[in-house]
Amino acid sequence: xxxxxxxxxxxxxxxxxxxxxxxxxxxxxxxxxxxxxxxxxxxxxxxxxxxxxxxxxxxxxxxxxxxxxxxxxxxxxxxxxxxxxxxxxxxxxxxxxxxxxxxxxxxxxxxxxxxxxxxxxxxxxxxxxxxxxxxxxxxxxxxxxxxxxxxxxxxxxxxxxxxxxxxxxxxxxxxxxxxxxxxxxxxxxxxxxxxxxxxxxxxxxxxxxxxxxxxxxxxxxxxxxxxxxxxxxxxxxxxxxxxxxxxxxxxxxxxxxxxxxxxxxxxxxxxxxxxxxxxxxxxxxxxxxxxxxxxxxxxxxxxxxxxxxxxxxxxxxxxxxxxxxxx
Amino acid sequence: xxxxxxxxxxxxxxxxxxxxxxxxxxxxxxxxxxxxxxxxxxxxxxxxxxxxxxxxxxxxxxxxxxxxxxxxxxxxxxxxxxxxxxxxxxxxxxxxxxxxxxxxxxxxxxxxxxxxxxxxxxxxxxxxxxxxxxxxxxxxxxxxxxxxxxxxxxxxxxxxxxxxxxxxxxxxxxxxxxxxxxxxxxxxxxxxxxxxxxxxxxxxxxxxxxxxxxxxxxxxxxxxxxxxxxxxxxxxxxxxxxxxxxxxxxxxxxxxxxxxxxxxxxxxxxxxxxxxxxxxxxxxxxxxxxxxxxxxxxxxxxxxxxxxxxxxxxxxxxxxxxxxxxxxxxxxxxxxxxxxxxxxxxxxxxxxxxxxxxxxxxxxxxx
Numbered sequence: 001x002x003x004x005x006x007x008x009x010x011x012x013x014x015x016x017x018x019x020x021x022x023x024x025x026x027x028x029x030x031x032x033x034x035x036x037x038x039x040x041x042x043x044x045x046x047x048x049x050x051x052x053x054x055x056x057x058x059x060x061x062x063x064x065x066x067x068x069x070x071x072x073x074x075x076x077x078x079x080x081x082x083x084x085x086x087x088x089x090x091x092x093x094x095x096x097x098x099x100x101x102x103x104x105x106x107x108x109x110x111x112x113x114x115x116x117x118x119x120x121x122x123x124x125x126x127x128x129x130x131x132x133x134x135x136x137x138x139x140x141x142x143x144x145x146x147x148x149x150x151x152x153x154x155x156x157x158x159x160x161x162x163x164x165x166x167x168x169x170x171x172x173x174x175x176x177x178x179x180x181x182x183x184x185x186x187x188x189x190x191x192x193x194x195x196x197x198x199x200x201x202x203x204x205x206x207x208x209x210x211x212x213x214x215x216x217x218x219x220x221x222x223x224x225x226x227x228x229x230x231x232x233x234x235x236x237x238x239x240x241x242x243x244x245x246x247x248x249x250x251x252x253x254x255x256x257x258x259x260x261x262x263x264x265x266x267x268x269x270x271x272x273x274x275x276x277x278x279x280x281x282x283x284x285x286x287x288x289x290x291x292x293x294x295x296x297x298x299x300x301x302x303x304x305x306x307x308x309x310x311x312x313x314x315x316x317x318x319x320x321x322x323x324x325x326x327x
Numbered sequence: 328x329x330x331x332x333x334x335x336x337x338x339x340x341x342x343x344x345x346x347x348x349x350x351x352x353x354x355x356x357x358x359x360x361x362x363x364x365x366x367x368x369x370x371x372x373x374x375x376x377x378x379x380x381x382x383x384x385x386x387x388x389x390x391x392x393x394x395x396x397x398x399x400x401x402x403x404x405x406x407x408x409x410x411x412x413x414x415x416x417x418x419x420x421x422x423x424x425x426x427x428x429x430x431x432x433x434x435x436x437x438x439x440x441x442x443x444x445x446x447x448x449x450x451x452x453x454x455x456x457x458x459x460x461x462x463x464x465x466x467x468x469x470x471x472x473x474x475x476x477x478x479x480x481x482x483x484x485x486x487x488x489x490x491x492x493x494x495x496x497x498x499x500x501x502x503x504x505x506x507x508x509x510x511x512x513x514x515x516x517x518x519x520x521x522x523x524x525x526x527x528x529x530x531x532x533x534x535x536x537x538x539x540x541x542x543x544x545x546x547x548x549x550x551x552x553x554x555x556x557x558x559x560x561x562x563x564x565x566x567x568x569x570x571x572x573x574x575x576x577x578x579x580x581x582x583x584x585x586x587x588x589x590x591x592x593x594x595x596x597x598x599x600x601x602x603x604x605x606x607x608x609x610x611x612x613x614x615x616x617x618x619x620x621x622x623x624x625x626x627x628x629x630x631x632x633x634x635x636x637x638x639x640x641x642x643x644x645x646x647x648x649x650x651x652x653x654x655x656x657x658x659x660x661x662x663x664x665x666x667x668x669x670x671x672x673x674x675x676x677x678x679x680x681x682x683x684x685x686x687x688x689x690x691x692x693x694x
Contacts, residue, residue: 025510051510057540062533065499066506069517072488073438073507092530096493097500105481105489106472107691141692165694 001185007177009155010040010116014078016187017162018048021076024162027054027063028080028116037082038118038177060089064115068098068167071113076162084119084171085131098167099142112165114158120174120211121261121309127297132210132262137169138239138271144192145238147171149213152183153236156190164192173210173261195242197249201231204255204319207246207272208234212259212291212310219315228323238268246272247279257289257318261310264292286325289318381589383652389431389588390648393423394666396447397645399456402670403446403463407623411678412463416477419447421618424644425550426451428591429518429611432599438486438504439518440497442550443478445490448520454482460673466680473683474691495525498534498547505543505608516602518546524555526572527563535610539576544602547573547610548595550585552617557629573610585615586644589651616642 004012017024025048026041032055035042045053056063060081067079081087087094094115101109121130137145144166148154154172161168198213199220208216213234220230233249235242250256256276258269273288294308400418407416419426426447433439433452441448449459454470462469463477470482478492488504491497497519504517525531526549538545549569553560566572570580579601583594591613598609616638620627627635649659 054541057536059533059537061530062499062502062537065530065534066503066537069500069503069505070507070510071503072500073504075507075510077503092493092496093499097491097496101489102694103691104471104475104479105483105691106469106474108471108481108483109489110694112694144693 001182003180004151004155004183005178005180006151006154006172007038007040009151009183010158010172011042011044013155013158013162013187014041015044015047017076017159018044018052023075024078025052025054025070025075026078026080027056027067029056029058029063029082031055031080036080038174040172040177041080060086061093064090065093065097067113067115068093068101068111071111071167072101072109076112076114078114078116078162081115081117083129084117084133085128087115087117087133087169094137094143094167094169095140099140102166103142110165111167112163113167114161114164114170115167116158116170116172118172118174120176121293121298121305122175124300124302124305125298126300130298132260132293134169134171134209134238135262135266135268135271138268142167143239144168145171146192146236147173147209147238148236149173149176149210149234151179151181153190153196153234155183156188157192157236159187159189160192163189168192171210175211176214179214190236193237193240193242195233195235195237195245197231197233197245199230199232201229201253203229203253204257204322205231205233205246205249205253206315206319207256207258207269208232208315209238209260209268211261212315215310215312216259216315218312219319222312222316223319226320228319230319235272241271241275243275243279246275250276250280251283254283254285255322256284257291257315257322259291259310259315259318262292263295264290265295267292286322289322291315291318381592386589386648386652387654389427389592390645390652390654391662391666392427392431392451393588393645393648394662395456395669396423396426396450398663398666398670399450399459399673400446402674403460404619404623406674413465414476416463416623417444417621418619418623419444421616421638421642421644422550422552422585423447424588424591424648425548425585425613425615428588429520429548429595429613432592432595433486433518434515434599434603436486436513436515437518437599438488438501438515439520440488440501441480441490441520442494442497442522442525443490443492444522445478445480449480449482449487449490452482452485452487454480454485454487456669456673457676458482460677461680464677464680465682466677467683468676468680473687495521495528495530495534497521498525498530499537501545501547502534502538502541502543505538505545505602506541509541509543514603516544516546516599518548518599520548520550522555523549523551523553523560523569524558524563525549526569527555531572532576535573535576535578535608538608539578542605542607544605545608546595546598546602547608549610549612550615551612552615554617554621554630556621559629570610570612578608578610579606580610580612582612582614585613586642586647588644588648618643
C-alpha cells in the first residue's frame, strides 16, 4: 500500500481519470506551470499538456461557466476555484445555471462538472481567504457537495465526483493537504452519499467534517481518558447526506455533537442537528451540540484567529457538556 | 406566384414529447471515442446550395418563418391577457429577422444559448410551435416538459441549450461548449444570443475575453434593440458602437442591419464560417428594434409614443422582406392563414396537453 498525502491523493485521482478518459480535463488559475497555489496539480502539465491542464485568466464566472458548457457537451471538466472564498464570484453560474439546467430542461441536459476548491484557517490568511462556505451549496437543489478529510477518502470521492453526472462542489481543506496515510494500491471509488465512522463509541456521536474530523479524533482520545466513549462519524458527502448512518449512530449513543470549522450560525451543523432531532428525538438524552467558528469575519492577528476558529478543545467541551447533562 | 411562402415548401412534423420525459443526451464518452459526443447529420449538399444562392424560394421561407414567430407571439400576448398563461413572458416582436437569419445559418450540430426573449430563436431553430406553446402552458408535452416555461425553453436535439432568465447567464457555457468542440476537433460552433443590456454584465466580458484568449469557435450575437427593459441605450451604455466592446478583447466583429433577414443570414454565415474555420470567435452586432414592451403587458410608460409608432411603421422586418420580394396581398394572406392555423393548432394542442403531476417537481433534480 503506497503512502500518499491528501494533496497527492487529489492529484492521483485527477491524473488517473485523465489518463483513462480524454473527456476529463482541468482548468483553473495557476494550475499549469505553477502546479496550483496549493501544489495539487504539480507535474500534470508535463504529463497532459496545456490543452488539458489549462491555466485561466482571473475570471471565475467564465471558468466555471465554461466548465458548465463543456460538461453539457459530454466532457467531464474539473474546474478549480483557488480559494472557496472566490466561489462567490462564480455563484451565479453555479447556482442559477449548473444546478438548474437539468431541472429547467425537463431532464434533457446533464452537467457532469466538478468544481474543486479549498479553504482553511490557521495561518492568518485574513477574512477573504479562509472561509468555509460549504453550507451555502448544500442549500441549492441540483448540486452535490463533498468534503473529504483523509487521503483515501479524497481520492476515492474525487473519482466518484468526476464520474457523477451532476455538478459537484468538491471541498478540500488546506491544512489537510500534507497529511499522509497508506492508501489502497488500486484507486477505490467511494460512493457519494456514504458516511464513514472513523471511531466507534457508545456515549456520544461526534459528526465532523474536514479538519474537524481530526480535531474530533483528538478530542475523542482525551474523552476516553475521562471515561467517555466517543463515536466519530464523517458524513464525507454533505449533499446527499447519509441520514441513515447518522441517525443509526445517534440512536446507539443517544447524544450528538456536530463540529465543523465553518461559522456555527447557519452552518452545516444546523442541518445535521435538525435531522437528528427530527429522526431520533426520542433517543436523545441531550440537545445536539454544535461546534463551529464564532460569528465574526476571520481576523488577521493570530491570537484573534485562534479565538474564532474551533479546535479539539471546543469539541471536547461540547462532548463534556452533552455527556454531563442528566438523561 | 407559388413559392416556398405558401405551403408545400414548409414541412413541420407534429411531434409530441409526452414519452420523452427524461430527455435524450448523448452519454459522456469514456476513453477515445469515434469523435463527437453527440450524433448529428450534415446534409452537406443542401447546405452548400443554400449558402451560395439565396433564392427567392429561400427568402420566402424566411418570410414565412418570421411570420410564424410574429403570429405565435401575438397569440401568446392574447392568451396571456386572457389569463391562460402562468408566469410572465417576453415576446420577440420586431426581432424576428435576427432569429430567423441566424438560426437558418446554423449547421446541424451547432448549439446556441438564448435569452429571456427566446420564443423566436426556439421556433426559428425548428422546435415545433406545439412544443413551445405547450411549454408556455406548463404541459408535459412542452419542450422542457413543463419544468422551464418561457424563459427556459430547451431543445437539445436541435442544439438549443436553453433560454436564460439571467441576463448574460448563457454566455460562459457557450465559451465552454466551443472549447469542447475545439478540444474534440469537431467542426461545430457554439452561439450565444444576448441584448445590448447584457454587454454591461460581467459574464459578457469574461466570456468574450476567455473565448478570444482560447480561440474557440464561438459566435456572440448581440441583438441591439436599444433598450434594457425600460432603460434606453444612452442611460446604460457609455459608448455607442458596441463592437468596441468586442474589439477590446481582440475579437473579430461584424455589424448588420438586424431588420434585414437576408443580411442577417449572410452575416451570420460569415461569422459561423470564421469560427468554424478556426479563426476564432466573432461578435455579431445586429441592430434591431423591439416593437413591443419588455414583457407582455408592459405599458411602456418610459417610451416615447411617437418614436414607437414610427419604429413600428418603418422597422418591421416582415414588411421589409415582403416589400423586397414583392409579395402580393393574396399570397401574403394565404401564408398568414396557414401560419395562423399552425398557431391556433398549437394553442389547441397545448390546452389539451397533460398537466404534470405535482410530485413530478422532484424529478430531474439530479441526473
